[in-house]
Amino acid sequence: LGEAEIADDDLLIEIGKGNRRAFRVLMLRHAPAMLALAQRITRNAGDADEIVQETFLKLWTSPDRWQPGGRGLFSTWLYRVVLNACLDRRRRRVPEPLDSAPEAADESPDGLRLAISAECRRVVEESLEELPVRQREAMSLHYFGEVSAVQAAQILGLSLSSVESLLVRGRRALRDSLMRRGIVRMGDVI
């Protein structure tokens, strides 16, 4: 079998024996998706790198955290671990006041678009923090993790209908929260 064809569960058995090559193959396979998820949720490349490193380190020291043969895939379990670490870190982060943020020097249309996007993210994140945990997890995964509702259901260990219901309630709560902040349409963000 080529390395690409070895199943995650088999790699994890090898990792349990201290096989660094198997660990490297597993990281190469999953790190890109985990980094993308972590960066979308934390909005910070450094934080994303740290979260993914910590997750893999824990996996190396105790590979039996993941129980093969149960329901679901290793990748969905890994998504859940990284998602929880991201939400935890985002909760602990002290929000930077807008006034203390450096002035945007870029006045090109691209610079303006990025500034609007950043402000939009800040407002949406603050509103997301007000949501109940399960709604926040589902919304973060679906909108910022860019995973489908089906994948989100697997990652959160819920049925598809439960996730869809969480998304419906999450959207409604988010909309209410944004409206309380005076944002009724996109133009109100800046």
Added chain:
Amino acid sequence: MSPEELERVLETARMPVSITEDRVERVIDTVFARIDAAAARPPRGWAALLAAMLEPILPARFAYILAAALLVGISVGRFVEPATTSGEEAPSAESAEQFLPLGS
């Protein structure tokens, strides 16, 4: 706010992300470097030292349990009084001697 407007806000808030191979390699190298650094660090404390000594012969999770049990045993053992050997308080030893010739 209409559902379409909310989708626009969420779409604008979404961060475009591209993960390069270099970055993945850097993350993997850092993980291995941290594993090596942890392995090179001497174990701290008696329990960790005992666990490190036991680890080659036992899986790590049992080594820690056994090291903890050993430590408890040593600590408690220091307070145990030596058994008395006087004839009055140990009649069973005396009687055992009496039966010795039977087996020979």
